[in-house]
Amino acid sequence: MVTVGNQAGMEWRVLDDARPLANATNRPAADLDPALVEEYATNGVVYLPGTFTEWVEPLRAGLQRNLESPDAYAFPCDSTLGDEPGRFFDSYCNWQLIPEYLAFVLTSAAASVAATIMGSQTAQFFHEHAFSKEAGTQKSTPWHQDLPYYCVDGRQTVSVYVALDHIDQDTAVRFVPGSHKSQQLHRPRVFSDGSEYESKDPSMTPVPKIEQSEVLVKPLQPGDAILFDFRTLHGAGDAPITTRRRAFSTRWLGDDVRFVSRLGETSPPLDNLGLDPGERMREDWFPVLWPLHPKPKLSSRPAR
Ligand SMILES: O=C(O)CCC(=O)C(=O)O
Secondary structure (H helix, E strand, O other): OOOOOOOOOOOOOOOOOHHHHHHHHOOOOOHHHHHHHHHHHHEEEEEOOOOOOOHHHHHHHHHHHHHHOHHHHEEHHHHOOOOOOOOEEEEEOOOOOHHHHHHHHHHOHHHHHHHHHHHHOEEEEEEEEEEEEEEOOOOOOEOOOOOOHHEEOOOOOHHHHHHHOOEEOOOOEEEEEOOOOOOOEEOOEEEEEEOOOOOOOOOOOOOOOOHHHHHHHOEEEEOOEEEOOOOOOOEHHHHHHHOOOEEEEEEEEEEOOOOOOOOOOOOOOOOOOOOOOOOOOOOOOOEEEEEEOOOOOOOOOOOO
16 A cells, blocks of 8 residues: 555654743844845745754754654655655654754744744744655655645744755745735645645635746755745755755744644644644644743852
8 A cells, every 4th residue: 555645653742841941942043134024025935045054964863863764753754656766755743852853943043033034023833844855856846835734824934944955956946936925725735646635625726837937946055044934835846856855844833823723634633732723822832932931040149
């Protein structure tokens, strides 16, 4: 039997409550050009070259754990089927299980970058998603929006996608700038064959045909980031991958984001969150990482 989609592996939650760890750690403040924030509001996608260069080695090491032992982690998925060449692997919700991912989430500038670019007071961490296409892979990433896959809704959202290799223009993720402004959600698609999810929400439509002239794509160096809205249409072509192409994306929720109950499956399949539609995502499982929580002042006097 061919399995499609991310399979349930390990329990993704190790921490009963992520807030103490969030409160005990610090994250630097980002200094983003206000022009970039405006560009994000207009296009739903912006590039931040070189912002996470020092994180490339740790994140590669974290992803290597995931690749070598997929079943030891939360939701592994291989999207190359049968005798297709190469390997297109992805996995998500492993930030509590992979120390390098946890360090990035809790101590990198990603939280403040996310809050600033969303124009949000807060940045709440949703999950991470890691991707690897090995040399020889000719698998496209189907055009999609991320929001219809998720159990959340709102307008203040961002993915912080960090390239972990040199990625040339032929194989990089492409975007349709401005597509985040559409009110229309498109049906989630299975990465292995581009088919739509089985259970179809009648309010969602198929992904439209994308013209080349609408597309924004740039080559990336390791450590470059792309910031994009959960509603921005994106995908990658099927040009053969000549050298390994890895990327690490973190997903962030802004002030206006709320839990929704979608018709049919979601990805990640986060069931039993104990939430009603319209509630904020629970902060013990999805910690608010920006702003930094006020730290108790330590007394200069020795403890008695
Ligand atoms: O790297 C890719 O091909 C896919 C990335 C993607 O779809 C995402 O981060 O949402």
